[in-house]
Amino acid sequence: xxxxxxxxxxxxxxxxxxxxxxxxxxxxxxxxxxxxxxxxxxxxxxxxxxxxxxxxxxxxxxxxxxxxxxxxxxxxxxxxxxxxxxxxxxxxxxxxxxxxxxxxxxxxxxxxxxxxxxxxxxxxxxxxxxxxxxxxxxxxxxxxxxxxxxxxxxxxxxxxxxxxxxxxxxxxxxxxxxxxxxxxxxxxxxxxxxxxxxxxxxxxxxxxxxxxxxxxxxxxxxxxxxxxxxxxx
Amino acid sequence: xxxxxxxxxxxxxxxxxxxxxxxxxxxxxxxxxxxxxxxxxxxxxxxxxxxxxxxxxxxxxxxxxxxxxxxxxxxxxxxxxxxxxxxxxxxxxxxxxxxxxxxxxxxxxxxxxxxxxxxxxxxxxxxxxxxxxxxxxxxxxxxxxxxxxxxxxxxxxxxxxxxxxxxxxxxxxxxxxxxxxxxxxxxxxxxxxxxxxxxxxx
Numbered sequence: 001x002x003x004x005x006x007x008x009x010x011x012x013x014x015x016x017x018x019x020x021x022x023x024x025x026x027x028x029x030x031x032x033x034x035x036x037x038x039x040x041x042x043x044x045x046x047x048x049x050x051x052x053x054x055x056x057x058x059x060x061x062x063x064x065x066x067x068x069x070x071x072x073x074x075x076x077x078x079x080x081x082x083x084x085x086x087x088x089x090x091x092x093x094x095x096x097x098x099x100x101x102x103x104x105x106x107x108x109x110x111x112x113x114x115x116x117x118x119x120x121x122x123x124x125x126x127x128x129x130x131x132x133x134x135x136x137x138x139x140x141x142x143x144x145x146x147x148x149x150x151x152x153x154x155x156x157x158x159x160x161x162x163x164x165x166x167x168x169x170x171x172x173x174x175x176x177x178x179x180x181x182x183x184x185x186x187x188x189x190x191x192x193x194x195x196x197x198x199x200x201x202x203x204x205x206x207x208x209x210x211x212x213x214x215x216x217x218x219x220x221x222x223x224x225x226x227x228x229x230x231x232x233x
Numbered sequence: 234x235x236x237x238x239x240x241x242x243x244x245x246x247x248x249x250x251x252x253x254x255x256x257x258x259x260x261x262x263x264x265x266x267x268x269x270x271x272x273x274x275x276x277x278x279x280x281x282x283x284x285x286x287x288x289x290x291x292x293x294x295x296x297x298x299x300x301x302x303x304x305x306x307x308x309x310x311x312x313x314x315x316x317x318x319x320x321x322x323x324x325x326x327x328x329x330x331x332x333x334x335x336x337x338x339x340x341x342x343x344x345x346x347x348x349x350x351x352x353x354x355x356x357x358x359x360x361x362x363x364x365x366x367x368x369x370x371x372x373x374x375x376x377x378x379x380x381x382x383x384x385x386x387x388x389x390x391x392x393x394x395x396x397x398x399x400x401x402x403x404x405x406x407x408x409x410x411x412x413x414x415x416x417x418x419x420x421x422x423x424x425x426x427x428x429x430x431x432x433x434x435x
Contacts, residue, residue, distance in 0.1 A: 231391070
């Protein structure tokens with residue numbers, strides 16, 4: 001026996017109910033993880049004799065996001081965090097993307113940030129974001145701007161999808177694919193594409209894409225979501 | 234994977250990391266988990282009945298548990314499901330500790346006024362009202378039903394996953410869901426009817 005249809009996906013549910021559910025699903029903290037990380041790190045530091053677990057990379061004394069390079073690093077992680085949260089919970093994108101428009105600290109990125117697939121250089125539409133002067137890390141900076149542009153496009157697709165225009169979302173997604181073929185958010189893009197395909201009535205294309213994703217990224221947290229999607233078919 | 238970064242590699246060099254199962258993704262660093270899932274944890278706690286003003290505190294308690302247990306996290310389970318289980322425990326501790334006065338109103342009249350019957354130019358305020366109204370309805374559900382409702386409708390977990398997470402049968406999940414839905418829909422209807430009545434004389 002399969003699960004019943006979710007209320008949010010059901011066509012027979014009143015708009016009022018849908019709005020109520022949607023608002024619950026979109027609840028978002030006033031302060032982000034990035035903004036609360038300092039307090040978290042302080043709490044961890046106070047824990048009695050915490051032995052960092054192997055592989056967790058946690059050292060209570062280290063993690064306070066302090067210096068400029070750390071702040072820049074954190075800014076980038078923020079982008080990823082925002083994206084992951086978005087895919088997971090349908091969080092409010094617009095606000096998140098706004099925070100990305102803040103110029104990165106100037107001494108940015110002396111620490112290299114490992115991105116999954118560094119965006120290729122040709123895929124660099126100049127975003128509208130301010131581009132502060134950065135002494136020695138121009139390539140990193142432009143990478144950060146690209147990430148921002150990529151995130152904005154993804155946000156747009158997401159909004160279109162949520163707004164009931166899966167076709168528009170698909171067109172935005174294909175633009176995203178063209179402009180950022182190996183961007184930092186390709187997994188998130190693919191997940192949204194699956195959703196958009198399903199919403200536009202192309203169930204088999206959606207299932208196909210979902211299966212391809214799971215095969216390519218078996219350990220991605222998104223795969224679990226997509227697996228459910230496939231199974232629900 | 235997005236989550237793995239520099240600090241982990243520093244650990245590798247120090248040789249502190251045990252050999253990883255090649256088929257398995259590395260355990261992500263705590264900071265990455267925190268930054269990536271803070272919003273998720275916060276939202277889950279709120280949906281499970283933690284008040285806005287307490288949500289950050291409870292979220293940090295959740296992450297302290299995460300910090301202590303991350304090394305035991307196995308990639309077989311989804312990280313979200315794992316985090317959600319910790320949230321469930323934290324939310325139920327929260328409810329047990331110190332009598333929590335339900336500050337959210339459960340009166341339909343008040344809920345209707347909260348749910349913004351009149352046009353409101355400010356979208357932000359509008360959505361706040363809607364959240365408050367929706368929370369008030371959720372607060373009316375018996376706890377066991379509420380958890381299933383939230384997991385299924387809002388966290389989009391499958392019946393099987395919910396059963397596993399809560400240690401109950403899928404049949405119980407379904408029946409709780411049915412009851413919760415009926416109550417939620419009834420309350421939502423009351424709220425919107427009340428709004429409609431309020432609008433009618435104008």
